[in-house]
Amino acid sequence: MKIQILDKTKKKKLISGLEEFGINKIQELLIRTGKERIRAYSGNLSKEEIMDLWRILPIEGIGLYIAKEIIDKDGKKEIRLSIDGLHLLKDQIKNNIITLNEKQEKEWFKSNKIDFERQSKLKGFVAVKSSDEKDFIGFGKISQDQKNLFGYLPKERRRKTMVL
């Protein structure tokens, strides 16, 4: 796994992409793995120690995958938080939050598209909350016509249908 530790400038730039949610600080060391995945490492190894380790061992994971840097259709860079990135930064998230009802929550965990009865006021990426408003349950994107919500739940976090 290719790893690149983000310097101060790159880290600042990345965090600025999350400002619309109210996020302005990430304490952990940020590491880019592959082309687009951003991971947060809270451990006590120095940058040099991490790189030394990487030179001698095949590293298959480091820290927590918190976000993905993606380029949209218009060539604009966007940041998509992972469900675990959302959990890490939950105390800072104040804007662009959508709360689902119970029925929608069930569909969400099956990774199905959510249809809104009324057009949503929100656009683009949103932090999704459970019907009881206790938990952030993932990151989603509202369609351009603001009538649907698409989720980015990884397979392992979806509710499985039991086959006996």
Next chain:
Amino acid sequence: MLAFLKMTMSTNDYSNYLKEKFPPKENFVKRMEKLLGEVEAKKFFEISYTQTPNSIRCNTLKILPDELKKRLEFYGWEIKQPYNEFPEVMIITNKIFPGELGNSKEHLLGYFYVQEISSMLPMLALQPKNGEIILDLCASPGSKTTQAAAMMENKGTIIANEVNMGRISILNSNLERCGVMNTIVTRKDGVALCNLLLKKSQIRFDKILVDAPCSGEGTLRKSPKTFQMWNENMIKKIASTQKKLAESAIRLLKVNGEMIYSTCTLAPEENEFIINHLKEKFDIKIEKIILPLKSRHGICKWEGENLSKEVENCLRLYPQDNNTDGFFIAKIKKISEKEKDEKYTKNIQNILLNTL
């Protein structure tokens, strides 16, 4: 198939079905009788055809045990916290459907880990702390790594190693679900990883867990197929791998550092014999382990061989003692870097024998 039978059959019928389908091999019965005596061996085999209770570990990186308990009780689950000093350990006492735990919102969000109680014990014995550097040599699926990260409050560093790529995906997925941030996952054969770190890196560990691959005699309740697979040659073969793993790991331990060697098997060749070998080769102390459940001490005599008295400090957990899986745990403290050269020792022994 077994999940379907578990759900549709009464406890007794299911147990009888397993007994018929997976009878123990004669040699296995004889060995267990030698180890435990006839009465206890009978209890061992009796419980081996029943299911373990559903146990979970609250992931304190994401939620407090009291809050989780409240949420789970809302589903109608009866939750017991059997150990006051470890409120994160929980047992669901009522019957639940297969998959019900894994499909709950709290599981999908990483608020708890489905983990058998015996498998929680190595980390409870090792007590990893905030700021320490830990090696988990055979880490997948990640139950113990996630437990360590929670105990360390995501501080310090864990190097979690696994050799198999498929198992690494499972490990990574569990680490992410549980919000673990202080871990570096590596893919290397355990012995090769230790040798590489020893030669090419300055990193030495405060604590190491070697939860070695084993013949699985302790997990018959979970995987009755082990009854069919069991054979003495397999034990000998695995013991040789375990010995190499444990030896290599000890060299990476700081002086005064601690290592847990654990297996989910009860064969002395895979347990006390490995520890005895380490005791002969390295300057180490086998420490006593205190845990809040019934356990038995390590055995010092097996098949005519006498082992170091210190090996008694190891801990054996039989399924019939606490209604768990079977497990073996040894806690080793490294006293100094001294290491006996086996060839040198053997030569000296030969010279002494010849002179006598």
